[in-house]
Amino acid sequence: MRLRASKHLRDLSNDTDFSRAKLIQPLFVGEGLKDDLEIPALRGTFRQSIDGVLKQVEKDLEAGVSQFLLFEVPSKKSERDFDLAFSEKAIHAIKSRFGQDLFLWLDTCLCSLTSHGHCCVFNELGQIDLDETLPEISRLAAHYAAAGADGIAPSDMMDGRVAAIRESLDDGGFDQTPIMSYSTKFASNLYGPFRVAADSSPKHGDRKGYQIDVRNRLDAIESSIRCSNEGADLLMVKPGMTSIDLIREIEEKTGKRVGAYQVSGEFASLVLLSEKGLTKFEDAVQESWHVFRRAGAAFIITYGARFAKAWGYPS
Ligand SMILES: [Zn+2]
Numbered sequence: 001m002r003l004r005a006s007k008h009l010r011d012l013s014n015d016t017d018f019s020r021a022k023l024i025q026p027l028f029v030g031e032g033l034k035d036d037l038e039i040p041a042l043r044g045t046f047r048q049s050i051d052g053v054l055k056q057v058e059k060d061l062e063a064g065v066s067q068f069l070l071f072e073v074p075s076k077k078s079e080r081d082f083d084l085a086f087s088e089k090a091i092h093a094i095k096s097r098f099g100q101d102l103f104l105w106l107d108t109c110l111c112s113l114t115s116h117g118h119c120c121v122f123n124e125l126g127q128i129d130l131d132e133t134l135p136e137i138s139r140l141a142a143h144y145a146a147a148g149a150d151g152i153a154p155s156d157m158m159d160g161r162v163a164a165i166r167e168s169l170d171d172g173g174f175d176q177t178p179i180m181s182y183s184t185k186f187a188s189n190l191y192g193p194f195r196v197a198a199d200s201s202p203k204h205g206d207r208k209g210y211q212i213d214v215r216n217r218l219d220a221i222e223s224s225i226r227c228s229n230e231g232a233d234l235l236m237v238k239p240g241m242t243s244i245d246l247i248r249e250i251e252e253k254t255g256k257r258v259g260a261y262q263v264s265g266e267f268a269s270l271v272l273l274s275e276k277g278l279t280k281f282e283d284a285v286q287e288s289w290h291v292f293r294r295a296g297a298a299f300i301i302t303y304g305a306r307f308a309k310a311w312g313y314p315s
Pocket of ligand 1: 109110111112118119155156
């Protein structure tokens with residue numbers, strides 16, 4: 001109790017201090033948008049045109065953000081042989097304007113490209129066709145790197161995709177491009193606002209056939225180990241708050257850094273509580289970040305990264 005008695009002592013003895021460099025801000029760039037489309041309950045988050053995203057990044061850099069995770073939302077959807085012209089244009093626009101002022105991770109998945117909204121290619125029987133899916137995801141990753149992406153973040157949960165992406169990046173001359181894998185990603189009820197942001201709801205069924213069942217700890221650990229063995233540089237749990245029990249174990253078993261994705265539903269719940277006058281938004285968000293750090297998260301992907309400087313976090 002003695003060390004909790006004053007702010008001086010609490011600050012002296014806290015062990016989860018961190019800087020803005022540990023926070024990654026998601027961005028959503030959509031094709032064919034005139035105005036920014038606000039995402040329900042994700043305070044300050046929009047799906048934006050390329051021009052809108054450029055303005056947003058400029059503001060975010062001033063607000064002290066240096067790491068971004070970009071989600072592409074092209075308007076053309078198909079079953080395979082995806083049209084990547086829009087994504088190339090968006091990445092190129094951001095990197096040619098801001099260069100090394102930022103680090104641009106690219107969420108890499110097929111669900112915003114496929115007409116059915118799933119993260120894979122299906123065969124004629126409607127089953128996941130890995131032989132078709134992995135080359136498409138790898139092609140996407142190499143394409144993003146060629147367009148200027150600094151890092152690749154595969155989010156699809158298909159077996160073998162990290163190895164396939166690594167090979168494709170290396171073959172394309174991008175052997176220094178890191179992979180931050182969504183390595184333990186659960187089928188969750190907390191992705192709702194994101195699906196509006198990324199326009200990525202499956203048109204039929206759900207993603208329980210490839211995302212992890214929340215009841216399965218071993219599966220969750222094994223999935224990250226597999227990504228690590230396949231060559232992922234950074235690992236991640238998602239949703240963050242409902243996976244904090246796994247972070248240290250994954251870190252210990254792989255020897256790799258594990259981040260947490262504070263997903264849209266987690267973040268939105270804090271926004272909605274605060275809008276009802278039931279919590280103070282900035283205090284609740286900061287509490288959640290410290291819990292992620294206490295649980296061992298090396299970095300946090302959060303819709304609130306752009307507020308961190310105003311809240312006093314150092315660079
Ligand atoms: Zn996906």
